[in-house]
Amino acid sequence: MNGLLAAYLGHRVEAARAVDGDFAAELCARMSAFTLAGGKGLRSVLAWWGWLAGGGTAAGPVAGSALRACSAVEVLQSFALAHDDVMDAAPLRRGSPSFHAVYTRQHRERGLRGDARRYGESLAILVGDLAMVWADDLLHESLADLPTGAAAHAVWRDMRTEVIAGQFLDLGAQADGDRSEDRAVRIDQLKTATYTVERPLHMGAVMAGADEATVTALRAYGTDVGVAFQLRNDLMDAYGAPDHTGKRTGEDLREGKNTLLLACGVRRAEEAGDRSAQRALARVGRSSAPEDAEEAARVLDRVGAREEVSRRCRLLAERGLGRIRRLDLHPAVSEGLRRFAETAART
Structure with a gap:
């Protein structure tokens, strides 16, 4: 499942480069890496178990579409965590600096204008927004191949x-x-x-x-x-x-x-x-x-x-x-x- 998700996110990051290189590197690639490093992929695994429990096949084209749909939950999780950390002012996530903490530090290190904390939180919100959009895209594209x-x-x-x-x-x-x-x-x-x-x-x-x-x-x-x-x-x-x-x-x-x-x-x-x-x-x-x-x-x-x-x-x-x-x-x-x-x- 992680391989399917990595391929999908890699494709989306490459497509984002055509929109703007900094956008692709600072937001898209960072969100993609965070999602893929998310650990055991609990939610997508549970969705797959639901598929098998409901009588779904474990192999074949239809199973592949189901796997991709299940993996969309992991991208949705990145949306929830990015926004949750902003609301909780949490400096850490999974043992590493949270999105808003990373962007706040970058603002200060680069000597950028404006309030560093507000900048960091704003970019973290955009990361979450991006994850929500890509999760929806992945789900819709996957479900198109399923009668259900x-x-x-x-x-x-x-x-x-x-x-x-x-x-x-x-x-x-x-x-x-x-x-x-x-x-x-x-x-x-x-x-x-x-x-x-x-x-x-x-x-x-x-x-x-x-x-x-x-x-x-x-x-x-x-x-x-x-x-x-x-x-x-x-x-x-x-x-x-x-x-x-x-x-x-x-x-x-x-x-x-x-x-x-x-x-x-x-x-x-x-x-x-x-x-x-x-x-x-x-x-x-x-x-x-x-x-x-x-x-x-x-x-x-x-x-x-x-x-x-x-x-x-x-x-x-x-x-x-x-x-x-x-x-x-x-x-x-x-x-x-x-x-x-x-x-x-x-x-």
Whole structure:
């Protein structure tokens, strides 16, 4: 799959050179390299598993079109990450400087005019815009060869809208200081579960012409395991090592994101009447000091929120596996979905 994507992106970068050489080098080639270095290609793999689970063939021209369509999700991911890092003011992504950090540094090093930070963020937004456009192009070109193209595009359309809605709710929760557990879970469902797991599986299955029972089971698995996957990410953000997560520890706490981890901690501190814990957690979102984020992480562990979220990860992963137990899946797909659920539960 990565070879197909590399060929497509290489072609688009070469075509961009005819538009403008600097544009091709500074934006297109950089976005292409970032996308291809994205790791395991989780979303495209899940989409491919959805294709196989829905009865799609593993080889041949039709399978090739399906593979290309699945790989479009990886380009869409570059759009989401480029914009997300700007909104979160995140200096790192995958262990390296984020797009806006790179462009901001270049502005300063070259002695360019204007505000360096605004320049960096503006170019990062353009990178994200470009990724969205190329992802759409790749999907449409791939689906043109499939009789199920219209149905698959409908899933793609919903997925794009949902991830932006999730980001909208996330920003709103940061701004108004909401600490609702229900809202935190809803954000997890839209920003991660649907976009990372449910919709890729759904799109792949629909491309293959899967029956309704298969689609329903895969989507239910995707919702449960996708939320578990995000909860695990929340725990890793608060307690993981930067060399493993690829970003600074405690970013969500510094930004004041309403994660389920934080919402559970606030509830448990209130239930226990733990005033010191309440004061520490009340500073989340109001202080960007690393020591306050570190203290909040310790408090969340002490009041039992860390263990509660870990337990919820395990329960969601187990329930998700139960959703697909009755499906007659290809052994490789069954094993892959099982291992992914186990990873989501491993906190």
